[in-house]
Amino acid sequence: MRLSTRGHYGLKAMFDLALNYGEHPIPLKSIAERQGISDNYLEQLISVLRKAGLVKSVRGAQGGYILAREPEHINVGEIIRSLEGPIAPVDCVSEVEPSECDQSDFCITRTVWARVRDSIAEVLDSISLADMCRDAEKVKV
Amino acid sequence: MRLSTRGHYGLKAMFDLALNYGEHPIPLKSIAERQGISDNYLEQLISVLRKAGLVKSVRGAQGGYILAREPEHINVGEIIRSLEGPIAPVDCVSEVEPSECDQSDFCITRTVWARVRDSIAEVLDSISLADMCRDAEKVKV
DNA sequence: TTTAAATCCAACTATTTTACTCGGGATTTA
DNA sequence: TAAATCCCGAGTAAAATAGTTGGATTTAAA
Numbered sequence: 510m511r512l513s514t515r516g517h518y519g520l521k522a523m524f525d526l527a528l529n530y531g532e533h534p535i536p537l538k539s540i541a542e543r544q545g546i547s548d549n550y551l552e553q554l555i556s557v558l559r560k561a562g563l564v565k566s567v568r569g570a571q572g573g574y575i576l577a578r579e580p581e582h583i584n585v586g587e588i589i590r591s592l593e594g595p596i597a598p599v600d601c602v603s604e605v606e607p608s609e610c611d612q613s614d615f616c617i618t619r620t621v622w623a624r625v626r627d628s629i630a631e632v633l634d635s636i637s638l639a640d641m642c643r644d645a646e647k648v649k650v
Numbered sequence: 651m652r653l654s655t656r657g658h659y660g661l662k663a664m665f666d667l668a669l670n671y672g673e674h675p676i677p678l679k680s681i682a683e684r685q686g687i688s689d690n691y692l693e694q695l696i697s698v699l700r701k702a703g704l705v706k707s708v709r710g711a712q713g714g715y716i717l718a719r720e721p722e723h724i725n726v727g728e729i730i731r732s733l734e735g736p737i738a739p740v741d742c743v744s745e746v747e748p749s750e751c752d753q754s755d756f757c758i759t760r761t762v763w764a765r766v767r768d769s770i771a772e773v774l775d776s777i778s779l780a781d782m783c784r785d786a787e788k789v790k791v
Numbered sequence: 792t793t794t795a796a797a798t799c800c801a802a803c804t805a806t807t808t809t810a811c812t813c814g815g816g817a818t819t820t821a
Numbered sequence: 822t823a824a825a826t827c828c829c830g831a832g833t834a835a836a837a838t839a840g841t842t843g844g845a846t847t848t849a850a851a
């Protein structure tokens with residue numbers, strides 16, 4: 510029941526962008542450094558986030574990345590889904606295109622995984638980047 | 651955010667044993683057949699469940715497996731943990747021996763994963779095999 | 792007492808996934 | 822024009838996954 514580093518690193522990067530949200534784009538290299546991630550690898554991940562419409566890029570010198578929306582309007586669920594795919598503890602309860610399984614037991618186990626899926630989704634969808642920034646403020650003080 | 655087949659199959663097998671709970675041990679082959687699992691593979695999994703004290707085995711002809719406790723007193727969380735290890739979306743919030751990470755962001759992302767972990771655990775620990783059997787009854791009628 | 796039905800166990804393996812790295816091209820600012 | 826930066830596709834080593842295989846042991850029943 511583990512997240513891959515894609516989602517893990519991706520959220521770190523997005524949170525970093527939220528903390529540094531403003532006029533100027535943030536170069537990927539500085540995000541990678543602060544968050545302790547290989548910048549070559551992070552490049553791949555942020556490319557996915559860009560294609561998903563969660564960040565905007567500015568090319569050239571002095572370029573970098575900015576959140577595509579205000580931190581208040583980006584939630585963790587979106588970030589994780591874009592990097593890890595639909596939430597699905599097992600395939601047959603995927604949020605998108607669940608696979609069929611015709612088992613003899615009326616698939617009661619399936620309902621267990623559906624409940625797990627929903628509880629994960631509920632947590633992730635309820636937390637925005639702005640929420641996380643507020644939490645960070647609290648910790649600082 | 652996926653479970654491996656270990657937990658998936660393991661729960662199916664335990665549920666099968668719960669549905670067939672009684673005097674007689676259930677041979678592994680019949681569980682595997684009903685649940686559509688390779689019996690060689692299931693053998694590995696049930697061996698873990700036995701060592702975890704969740705099932706008892708009876709060797710020899712007419713042998714098989716029985717739940718070590720009544721279905722009411724075995725919950726899904728125990729089964730999953732014994733097969734998949736501690737619940738931990740990411741290592742640094744593992745239920746057991748969380749790994750250290752000294753990042754610059756006060757690890758607010760960490761608190762997100764802790765909440766996910768807790769919500770998964772809450773669901774899994776709240777469902778017993780007996781609950782699942784009752785659900786199965788409802789579906790039948 | 793033999794046979795067949797079972798569990799038990801350890802080692803092997805093919806495939807897939809993960810977590811990267813690498814090299815080069817395109818774009819923009821100073 | 823040089824430097825900083827994003828963009829993109831291909832390659833790769835290591836680990837995890839999902840099994841398979843072969844044989845030893847135990848026990849009930851014929």
